[in-house]
Amino acid sequence: MTIIDLIKNTKKFDKAKDRFSKMSSVHVNIKKVTPMVGTKTILFSADTWATKNHYKTYLFVKGIDYVDKPDIEHPNSAKLGSDKYYFEQVRVKDHKIQVRCDCRDFHWTFSYYLWKKKSLYQIKKGAEAYRTKGLWERNPKHIPGVCKHVLALIDRLARQGAITKISI
Ligand SMILES: [Zn+2]
Numbered sequence: 001m002t003i004i005d006l007i008k009n010t011k012k013f014d015k016a017k018d019r020f021s022k023m024s025s026v027h028v029n030i031k032k033v034t035p036m037v038g039t040k041t042i043l044f045s046a047d048t049w050a051t052k053n054h055y056k057t058y059l060f061v062k063g064i065d066y067v068d069k070p071d072i073e074h075p076n077s078a079k080l081g082s083d084k085y086y087f088e089q090v091r092v093k094d095h096k097i098q099v100r101c102d103c104r105d106f107h108w109t110f111s112y113y114l115w116k117k118k119s120l121y122q123i124k125k126g127a128e129a130y131r132t133k134g135l136w137e138r139n140p141k142h143i144p145g146v147c148k149h150v151l152a153l154i155d156r157l158a159r160q161g162a163i164t165k166i167s168i
Helices: 005-010 016-023 102-118 133-138 148-160
Strands: 027-036 041-049 054-062 076-080 083-087 095-099
Touching: 005 016, 005 095, 005 133, 005 148, 016 148, 027 076, 027 148, 041 148, 083 133, 095 148, 102 148
Parallel strands: none
Antiparallel strands: 027 041, 041 054, 054 095, 076 083
């Protein structure tokens, strides 16, 4: 799935309004941007929180083009050891992504359905077991959406220019 797919899906969700309105109260600290030049992937790792509880939130993107020197098409940089790489903007309608957040909403509402769509970052063993009664009640239409933390991370990256502009 793409970032646009995630957002469209989350908007379909019955409680979508809550997640989109709560997104603005989420703090985002991007801890690490990991360029994986060989596999043409990139990982954005963030610490996110609205109140006391902090969560680890990830956006992993496939098919990213890298160059050694910046140009118009590769405006963003990320370091790997002593090397610096420049990468293209993540295109919200094109690039395939995977996401993960360790909050309860993500785990119990969305992770299983994201996993089924190959859009769950770092599959944990026993992902099948996520399909519980609780999850069924929370997501009866089996929608692969995301929590407010992932939305906030996407919004931050769009504002920084690492991903193409999007109106959430
Ligand atoms: Zn979350």
